[in-house]
Amino acid sequence: MFERRAAPAEVSEPLSAQVASTIITARHIKKRFRAKKELVTALDDCSIEVLENEFVCIVGTSGCGKSTLLRMLAGLDFPTEGDIVIKDRRVEGPAPDRGMVFQTYTLFPWLSVKDNIAYGLREQGADQDTIKKTVRKYLALMRLDAFADAYPKELSGGMKQRVAIARALATKPELLLMDEPFGALDPITKSEMQQLIREIWQKERPTIAFVTHDIEEAVFLSTKIYVMSAHPGRVKECIPVYLPYQRTQELKEREDFVALRMKINDMLDQQELPVA
Numbered sequence: 001m002f003e004r005r006a007a008p009a010e011v012s013e014p015l016s017a018q019v020a021s022t023i024i025t026a027r028h029i030k031k032r033f034r035a036k037k038e039l040v041t042a043l044d045d046c047s048i049e050v051l052e053n054e055f056v057c058i059v060g061t062s063g064c065g066k067s068t069l070l071r072m073l074a075g076l077d078f079p080t081e082g083d084i085v086i087k088d089r090r091v092e093g094p095a096p097d098r099g100m101v102f103q104t105y106t107l108f109p110w111l112s113v114k115d116n117i118a119y120g121l122r123e124q125g126a127d128q129d130t131i132k133k134t135v136r137k138y139l140a141l142m143r144l145d146a147f148a149d150a151y152p153k154e155l156s157g158g159m160k161q162r163v164a165i166a167r168a169l170a171t172k173p174e175l176l177l178m179d180e181p182f183g184a185l186d187p188i189t190k191s192e193m194q195q196l197i198r199e200i201w202q203k204e205r206p207t208i209a210f211v212t213h214d215i216e217e218a219v220f221l222s223t224k225i226y227v228m229s230a231h232p233g234r235v236k237e238c239i240p241v242y243l244p245y246q247r248t249q250e251l252k253e254r255e256d257f258v259a260l261r262m263k264i265n266d267m268l269d270q271q272e273l274p275v276a
Contacts, residue, residue, distance in 0.1 A: 020051040022087070023175050023207050024073060029082035031068055042068055043079075044232040050175065053205045055198075057218035058226045061268055065233030066211045067179050073209060074100050074177050086174065096124060099168035103180045105160040107152040113163050114139065114148040120171040138166035141200060158189040165197065169206060178210040182217070191249060194220055198247050215264050219257060220247060227267050236267055 031043040043065040050056050058066045071077040072084055075093040084091040086098070094100075099120075107116050114135050121131045139145050142162040152160055161181055168176055178197075182190045198221055201208060212218050218225050222241050229236040243257060251257050 020053060022049055023052050023054075024050045024084065024086045024091075024209070026069065026073065026079075026084045027082055029069065029072065029079045029084070031065065031072070031077075032080045041232040044234055046082075046228075046233060046235050048226050048235060048238075050207060050209050052207055055201050055208045055221055055223045056210065056226065057222035057224075058209065058211045058228060059213065059215060059218040059264065060228030060233065061230050062213060064228045064230035066213075066228055069233070070177050070179050070209065070211045073175070074098055076100075096120070096171060097174040099171060099173035099176045101161070101164050101168050101176070101178045101181045103183045105152065105157065105164060107160055107163055107167075109152050112149050112151055113144055113155070116152070116163050117166045117170050120167060124171060134170050138170050141203075142166045142196070156189070157185055158193055161185070161193060162196070165200075169200075169204070174207065176206050176208045178208060180212055181210075183212075183214075190217075195247075195249065197221065202245065202247075215261050215268075216252060219243070219261050219264070220252060225264065227264055229268075239264070 026046060026048050029043055029046040030041065032039055032041050034040070046065070046069060048056075048058070048069070058069065060066045068077060072079055073091065075091045075095060075098065108119065111119065117135050117138050118131050121134060126134075135148075139148055142165065144159065144162055144166070147155065147159065152163070155163070165178075165181070182193045185193060194217055197208075200206075201221075210218075210221060219241060225239045225241060227236045227239060228234065239260070241260065243254075243260075244251065
């Protein structure tokens, strides 16, 4: 158990002191793979911790292993050395306690929006009343009410990603893992989606681990940022984000926001990872 401090009204944490349990821990993770007859170390001695209700961003250059680390948290890949534990259970594969949202749109094309959102609930054996109430809730939360009967081919990229996020949240996973989910979107839609997911987090308080190469995105969304170095990937620093709890796009112009963005930028190779 880890004790959280009470924080001033202007920072990310709620006013009241809380005790937050650890949702997932990765300890001393090393990942090696063979490429062209050589043994390559992609990750070396990486340790991260995600507490209940946190919005954690993992940021780093392309090829630093951040997506590989997220896939291991999801149970889609496995470390060569080290342990990944969700609460008191070792991660040995995918499970309903972890939802995953990818950069690509992983919707079922033969299902409508409402049926895509309901898919996980049906797989879990939820009753029809629960399914209908949950689907209505997330259609409204994601501003998709008017598209409930539409099919993925009829949706824009941003709308497809909203459906994917709704589907992941609908089953109430203990941890939502997001792998550069807005990376393929145009700048305006990307900004809108950042605002939406932050508002959903402020309202629903899911626990989120979010991978991005976009420094500005990481600062805007998160309560804590893990900065990774590359070749091999290591956690360079863990940075708490003390910015206003209620966030709008205007926050990106504030001096403290810019200072944190530049601090992270200075920690990374600017040729590989320009300020977004």
